[in-house]
Amino acid sequence: DGGITQSPKYLFRKEGQNVTLSCEQNLNHDAMYWYRQDPGQGLRLIYYSQIVNDFQKGDIAEGYSVSREKKESFPLTVTSAQKNPTAFYLCASSMLAPAVSYNEQFFGPGTRLTVL
Amino acid sequence: AQKVTQAQTEISVVEKEDVTLDCVYETRDTTYYLFWYKQPPSGELVFLIRRNSFDEQNEISGRYSWNFQKSTSSFNFTITASQVVDSAVYFCALSEAGDNNNDMRFGAGTRLTVKP
Numbered sequence: 001d002g003g004i005t006q007s008p009k010y011l012f013r014k015e016g017q018n019v020t021l022s023c024e025q026n027l028n029h030d031a032m033y034w035y036r037q038d039p040g041q042g043l044r045l046i047y048y049s050q051i052v053n054d055f056q057k058g059d060i061a062e063g064y065s066v067s068r069e070k071k072e073s074f075p076l077t078v079t080s081a082q083k084n085p086t087a088f089y090l091c092a093s094s095m096l097a098p099a100v101s102y103n104e105q106f107f108g109p110g111t112r113l114t115v116l
Numbered sequence: 117a118q119k120v121t122q123a124q125t126e127i128s129v130v131e132k133e134d135v136t137l138d139c140v141y142e143t144r145d146t147t148y149y150l151f152w153y154k155q156p157p158s159g160e161l162v163f164l165i166r167r168n169s170f171d172e173q174n175e176i177s178g179r180y181s182w183n184f185q186k187s188t189s190s191f192n193f194t195i196t197a198s199q200v201v202d203s204a205v206y207f208c209a210l211s212e213a214g215d216n217n218n219d220m221r222f223g224a225g226t227r228l229t230v231k232p
Contacts, residue, residue: 040125042207042222043161088159104151105220107161 003027004108006091011113013078013085021076021111023091030096032074033105036060037088046089049074050096078113085115118143120210122223129198130231137193137226139208145169147213150184150191155205155225167191198230 004025013019025032031050035043045058049068063082068074074093078085089112092105119142129135141150152164165175167184175182179196195202205227211220 040224042120042209042224044222045220090159090161092161104163104166106163107153110159112159 004091004093004106006089006108006111008111009109011111013113013115015115016080018080019078019085019113021078021089021091021113023074023076023108024072025074025091025093025106025108026072027093027106028071029093029106030071031094032068033092033094034058034064034066034074034076035090035092037090037110043090046076085113088112118145118148118210118212118219118221120208120221120223122206122208122226124226125224126227126229128229128231131200132197133230134194134196135198135228135230137195137206137208137228139191139193139223141189141191141208141210143189143210143212145212149211149213151209151211151220152182152191152193153207153209155207157204161207164193195228198228200230200232203228203230 007022033048034046036046037043044060046060046064047055047058047066049055052068052071055066055068063079065077088110090110091108094105095103121140148169150167153161155161172184181194183192205225207225208223209220
């Protein structure tokens with residue numbers, strides 16, 4: 001089945017450790033995104049990538065890093081520099097829209113990160 | 117800057133009641149896109165609908181309907197004859213044309229609880 005997978009579903013880490021969240025898609029989508037969701041808040045964009053080996057910062061990129069070595073994969077590393085990393089992380093993907101059209105983003109099931 | 121406001125933090129209804137989720141947006145662009153997503157307890161965001169700013173025609177899909185009014189910058193979502201399975205957090209989102217999918221702004225979400 002086509003879709004987006006994120007692993008693991010739940011992740012626990014000690015404070016000060018880097019942790020990498022996985023995101024894989026087999027939808028042949030060009031663009032991929034990482035969002036952070038905090039309780040009672042909407043989604044905030046961390047990073048996005050439109051093409052392999054290229055990515056751009058979103059609104060809250062500080063303390064995070066990403067890579068896009070393959071079209072299908074867009075892992076997110078939460079570094080020790082992120083001061084409040086406990087949150088729900090959602091990965092999404094989409095086709096790249098032509099100038100007069102728009103393609104919705106499809107989301108993975110998310111990873112809930114808890115830093116102890 | 118674009119902004120999405122979902123003033124209703126939580127709504128609770130009894131099964132079979134109709135319920136309307138409000139969404140008000142702000143944008144300076146004349147071309148933009150509006151979305152609704154559903155987030156069930158599992159966490160994954162499910163795409164419900166996309167509208168572009170040139171199409172104010174209301175849409176109905178089964179028990180779901182959407183009322184887009186540019187005059188009031190609103191894109192409200194109504195569920196008719198609600199069911200327990202409708203319980204979820206619903207997000208409204210906005211993206212301005214030309215951003216190529218990169219800048220989707222989400223509201224804070226409305227948590228809908230449908231009681232049997």
